[in-house]
Amino acid sequence: MADAKVIPFDEDTRTRRGAPRSRGRAAARKTGGDTGNAVAALPVEDRTVRATPRPAEPADAEDVVTASAASEGAEGAADGSEDASAGTPGGPLAAALGSAADRLLGGPWERRVAHGLSFLRRRITGDYEVDDFGYDEELTDQVLMSLLRPLYESYFRVEVKGIENIPAEGGALVVANHSGTLPMDGLMMQVAVHDHHPAKRHLRLLAADLVFVLPLVNELARKAGHTLACAEDAQLLLERGEVVGVMPEGFKGLGKPFSERYKLQRFGRGGFVATALKTGVPIIPCSIVGAEEIYPMIGNAKTVARLLGFPYFPVTPTFPWLGPLGMVPLPTKWTIQFGEPIPTDGYAPEAAEDPMLVFNLTDQVRETIQHTLYKLLVQRRSVFF
CATH class of the missing domain: 3.40.1130 (Glycerol-3-phosphate (1)-acyltransferase)
Incomplete structure (x- = not known):
């Protein structure tokens, strides 16, 4: 050197x-490689x-929890889980993280965990942005x-x-x-x-x-x-x-x-x-x-x-x-x-x-x-x- x-x-x-x-x-949606x-x-x-709009889905932990609470019945969610997993970028792991965040309801600790799972899912699927530096x-x-x-x-x-x-x-x-x-x-x-x-x-x-x-x-x-x-x-x-x-x-x-x-x-x-x-x-x-x-x-x-x-x-x-x-x-x-x-x-x-x-x-x-x-x-x- x-x-x-x-x-x-x-x-x-x-x-x-x-x-x-x-x-x-730099790509607005990071998918890997050396950004520097x-x-x-x-x-x-x-x-x-170059910014790509994010999918129309809850963007943070509280939105994820609200969306889960508003779903109509456990049976409908179970019926659609297989299709959601198949179409989720990042594969079954990202789908599992999303499902875990959806099930977490209640106090601030649960919301914090749900927020962390949501963040981890975005990192795995590449759903985040970087600027041109x-x-x-x-x-x-x-x-x-x-x-x-x-x-x-x-x-x-x-x-x-x-x-x-x-x-x-x-x-x-x-x-x-x-x-x-x-x-x-x-x-x-x-x-x-x-x-x-x-x-x-x-x-x-x-x-x-x-x-x-x-x-x-x-x-x-x-x-x-x-x-x-x-x-x-x-x-x-x-x-x-x-x-x-x-x-x-x-x-x-x-x-x-x-x-x-x-x-x-x-x-x-x-x-x-x-x-x-x-x-x-x-x-x-x-x-x-x-x-x-x-x-x-x-x-x-x-x-x-x-x-x-x-x-x-x-x-x-x-x-x-x-x-x-x-x-x-x-x-x-x-x-x-x-x-x-x-x-x-x-x-x-x-x-x-x-x-x-x-x-x-x-x-x-x-x-x-x-x-x-x-x-x-x-x-x-x-x-x-």
Whole structure:
């Protein structure tokens, strides 16, 4: 595997050899295969969302329960069960799941089980949708967020401030500091926006090339809504009215030594500012405290990193000395603060070509995040409390 490198945000992906592309056309009804690779294969101008209407049947658990209660007698249901099973996509297993959901009546626990069976049936039959970046909203909401939420609420005990600064609708660019050896901060920020914003908005993170070449990680990242950190993808998402998250420090921030914690690295050449100017969306500075200490990086095994094709190979007080146990993060107390928006709609789109303006706005965003980090650190009572 080639050495991983920090990919500038505004670098055209068409000039990079071997970089996965998130541009392409994805089927609205997922039937299998590698969504990430299918999406990466087609050019930007070919992106279209092809939606197929779902069958006219109860869409959720409560509808399933209601439909079951309204059926006329057990004998009529038994007579039609064989035909329903034969015509159900996915075969007898999907039909059995549907029948089990139909029979579950009563309290909230039964409705929850029925909802889970209904969800499982849709996954088996392929009756769900993804967008042309591979984003699977249903899987993200019901599975991925549920897996991250205990870590967010009970382990890191994340406190969120300023969530109202993210607009309820329309595009916005969230710019945050990056740290912690592994990119846990991006995932926790995604949960914060999803769970605490009144409009339950989804944060679409921009990630480096390395994310999309790792097995399993690639597929999960696509389904969670992440895409390649390039200006083309970011601009398309912002024009669609999405909330996009970017961490301009990249690997320089993620893999910095513990002695330089909470000191922001360079923000590249300001590609994220140019994209915001082109689309006229506000820039939301975001400061994250607590991630720096989950894996205190006291060394970097550069030789091992080169052999594995990683930008760095961390050495912490517990890893690699304790083996897999050393990969358990420390239970630090986190604070995520979203700052006041920096508007860009007052500039003409051509302002994105003005290097001095881009530099000044980039520096303004960076200084805002750095100042907020110092303020939160002064207010923090302890790393763990």
